[in-house]
Amino acid sequence: AFNKQLPQETLSLLQSGKATQADRALARSAFTTLDDDLFARSQQEARAGAKIVVWPEASPTGANILQEDEPALIQRAGTLAQQEGIYLDMGLAVFLPDAGNGPFLKDEAVLLDPTGHVVWTYEISHLVPGGQGLYVQGDGKVPLIESPYGRLAGVICFDLDYPGMVRQAGQGGADLLFGPSDDWQAFDPLHAQHATFRAIENGFSLVREASRGLSITVDYEGRVLASSDYFTTDQQVMVAYVPMHGVRTIYATIGDLFAWLCIIGLVALIGLAIMQSRKRPSAAAVAPLPEPQPTR
Template sequence: MQKQLSKPAKPSAAFSYIWLGIGFILSLFTFGKLNIPLAAWLYPLFLLRFVKTQHPLTGFIGVLLVYVIDALYWHYQVFGSLFSFFLVVLLILAIVQPLPYLLDWLLSSHWSKSWLGTLIFPLSWVLIEYLRTLVSPVGSIGTLAYSQYGNLPLLQLLSVTGLSGVVFIMTWLASMVNWAWQKQFAWRSTHGGLLTYSSLLALILFAGGLRLALFPPVAQTVRVASLTIAPHAMGQVQRQDGDAIQAMIDGKGSLGDRQKVQAAYAPLQDELFTRSQNEARNGAKIVVWPETELFVLEENLPKLKARAARTASQSGIYLELGVGVFIKDAPYTRNIALLFDPQGKLVWTYSKTHPVPSLDNSTPGSGILPFVDTPYGRISNLICYDADFPSLALQGGQKHVDLLLDPSSDWAGIDPWHTQNATYRAIENGYSLVRSTDGGLSIVVDYQGHVLAAEDYFTSDPEGITASVPVKGTLTIYSLVGDLFAYLCMAGLAGLIVFSVLDTRRRQRATA
């Protein structure tokens, strides 16, 4: 008589809370200053393991608590306070984020014999993150892909799929390992799925490495300079005239406040123009100032433009100014970038498309990126927070831009990761990026993500950076097809859901 083999015991629900704890701890190291890239690959694996060993409601609540605590922690890291408009947004996103875990629990049982069911989790994660990027006021901030900054072989995938491809391959690991885990990693029944995932990951990394090794930027270069005002000088302005500046921002500025603001920024203006001329003498052909490095009264803007035109013409440079303008009508400020060419002509006045909610009350721009053809390639422009919206930056790729200028302004709570996130736009769209940042990391990267120059406002004595930047970008698949991969993921998920529903009905009829 053949001996009957007993089935392995199902892990106890109490024991599964260990996986929840591990997943929670790892999740704290997937964003901000404490980011550990490997943690972002592993924490969904353990959270998913917890959900699969629990009742779906218990699993959903457990994962929801993890994301709520993460949101509170992230918010405190960034703002150093317990409440703001952004906390409301983050808590809403935290409620939505557990949905891929719930969908996987509900649908994967229909695919227990096939590894195809492991696709439910990454496809639904891509769906959630993509829709969030489109409708959320924080744009793409918080996407899992940003945890992989510096992994250039992996990040070359951005040039094909955008953020969605990186998110997909990262989250597929969680469901694939859990599927094999449930089968006790029995090679006979899991080798097909494990080999498929491993081969795809190896192909992505190999292809990315091949692109970096065989197709580096080889075009002629142009010397670009990014300028910032030293912290002690900006701090002095805030200490002496901060109340007057805030009154102007709120639309309550008196005549005395207007005079204080004008006097406070006059020496900074002189310094920036002098340093721009010095950079030109040292060979720079493009000089970029940070976002709102100067504030001017509306009636004084023509004088600033005239001075910038003279400086650009006399020095033979393209000069981009990040300027805040105090206006008389609500919302009382404009956040603009002005580009002057070597003939002193004003090429564009670009208004920030996405003012930061509750922090930047300036008038939004048209949402159309300007561009100009120059001896140093086609140049375009956006401002700081605009770079958190990939669909806006995609315009640069579609217009075959070679160099994107990005005047920016950050603060300690988002330094350096906010600038690091922006570098993804360069890889996606095939242009070099010059991000000149007050209160954060200034950086120059080429279209493969190589850092050509960098300087952090808080860890050095910032005086500005210079870099030799390729004058020619490259065509990327992402710039041609946009978020096609995200749409394919949505279609794939819809197909799996339809099959699961039909399979449920078939089983019901069979047992009727």
């Protein structure tokens, strides 16, 4: 997450579905300023030794682009990835033209490899409450690829709140999961801390780069390797050394099976207790014992 901020009025205009060509041209200028900053910071980190660069989720401080300008942006990103020999995972807000009643934009993560080719384009699957009708909803399939740095996978922000979905990465043997995100101050740092459970459950390291909120990198045991909070520091670049190999976990294999078996077992025990209580004779049905007779 970087320091430049997109004017809120620009976003509101595009999300209204009523932006004119003049409005879009104005937005393009604002987007270019922000995107240029992201590219400059990415190149700086690559030349400092980074092998993987992750942008945050689409937001007023993340990368924004008009749909008609997206091919040129991706071409530029591919050139950077190829020149610097890096993997570049870009969180993008892609604003659609003539959206009418919506959706108005795509919340994407586009991963480019060191040859400059796009290896996945992922759209967020679980929309934040209130986002229905605003964003295009993805198909929920977690992308997974092989790389020299382990098996890579990716989701976006609110997807990390859904263990069943993220488990796809664990089942696929992911070593490193990217989770570009965007939070708000009232949700900071709780949302990021919750996401660390996905790493522990599935045995991969997690890089969760947040536009606004706590950016955090943890290993497969949940140990914090690096963090940077948008609201408490001016330094908005997080650098981490991340393990190249994860571990296989029971949860990735069986999911919530054990929890469901516990519930079934509890229901069975309750049912057995009820049946046993019904089989016991009542006090009225028990014949009284004869009184002992006095001996003479």
